[in-house]
Amino acid sequence: MDRELVMRFLGTGGAVPSKDRSHPGLLMEFSGTKLLIDCGEGTQRRAMEQGVTIHDVDAVLLTHHHVDHVAGLLPLATTVDLLHGRRLKVYGPTAGSESALDVSDLEVIEYREVSPGDEVEIGDLRVLVYESEHGVPTVDYRIETPKVPGKADPKYIRRVPPSKRREVLLRGERPYSLTKPGKISVYVKGDGRPADPENVRGCQVLVHEACFEDHEEAVRYLHSTHLEAAEVAREAGVDLLVLTHLSTKVDPERMREEAREVFPVVVVAHDGLVVRVRR
Template sequence: MDRELVMHFLGTGGAVPSKDRNHPGLLVKFSGTKLLIDCGEGAQRQAMEQGVSIYDVDAVLLTHCHIDHVAGLLPLATTVDLLHGRRLRVYGPAADSESTLDISDFEMIEYREVNPGDEVEIGDLRVLVYESEHEVPTVDYRIETPKIPGKADPKYIRKVPTWKRREVLLRGERPYSLTKPGKISVYVKGDGRPANPENVRGCQVLVHEACFENKEEAVRYSHSTHLEAAEVARKAGVDLLVLTHLSTKADPERMREEAREVFPVVVVAHDGLRVRVRR
């Protein structure tokens, strides 16, 4: 079984893109499974420039249906249809506002509505859905791998019959196993007010929107600040916080330094960032 989950940040900007930051898009890869979280304008070109493909994604997970998170969806679905002759599977909350785009009726998209509390199995990954406080129906996603065996100690594992080794490593038996078995878990908040730390607990990585530096502005527009995201990371006990979905007003350097005063291990995402999580 693979021991590594990889995240490719295709787009890390806010509602207004810039020359350095595209609309939101995050590709998650584990074993043979690919998930694309949000699909902003230009997602296909972003993927090409970063040397990855999104034409074979198992599903797209939408945090919500604001245009900056879904503008690249129809072009992607068109390409998938042309190349593979299939519909693009998309999961997301209902689009029940005039400010959202309802994509559930498009012929090339197989839309599956999700609600907080849902759990979905997609390929080798398990996706848990949580509510997010935003202007429109919005969700967060917790993505988990299957249980990964402990690393074998070559000195002792030879004493275990070949057919039994996986079972031994999944139990983490000593002295045969050097590390404890367990899952890789990442939590993605693409938009909205701060995540509930209890929902994040047990994850190695928290990807959290940090659209604004000013809390008053963040509250007014139902977003989060870098300091609020850092507080969630501290309370949840993650290993790494990745800040994304930055407004064009944001100062990434200042945000990183200020966030590190609350939680020490912080990265401000940029388009093209690649994060590898190993177990």
């Protein structure tokens, strides 16, 4: 079984893209399963520029229907239809507002509406859905792998018959295992006010929007700041915080340094960033 989940940040900007940051798009890959979280304008081109393919994704997970998160969905679905003759599978909440771009009824999309509390199995990944406070119906996603076996200690594992080794490592028996078995878990807050730390607890990585530096502005527009994201990471006990969905108004370097005063292991995502999570 694979021991690594790969996250590729295709777009890390806010509602207004820049020459350095595109609209949101995050590709996750594990053991042959591909999930794309949000699909802003230009996501296909960004993927090509980064040397990856997204027309073979197993599904797209939409956090909500604001245009900066869905504008690239119709072009991607059209590519999937032309190359593979099938509809693109998309999961997400109801659009729920005239300020959102409802993509659920597009002919080239197979849309499944999800709500907080839902759990979905997609390929080798389990997706848990949580509520997010934003201007339109919005959700967060917690993505979990199956239980990954402990890593074998080569000095001792040879004593175990080959047919029994996986079972031994899944139990984490000592001295045969160097690492404990367990899941890889990542929590993605694509948009909205700060995540509930209880929903994040047990994850290795928290990907959290940090659209604004100013707290009052974040509250007014129902977004989060870098400091709020860092507080969630600290309370949840994650290993790594990745800040994304940055407005053109912010200073990424200052945000990173200030966030590190609250939580020490912080990365400010940029288009093209690759994060590998291993057990």
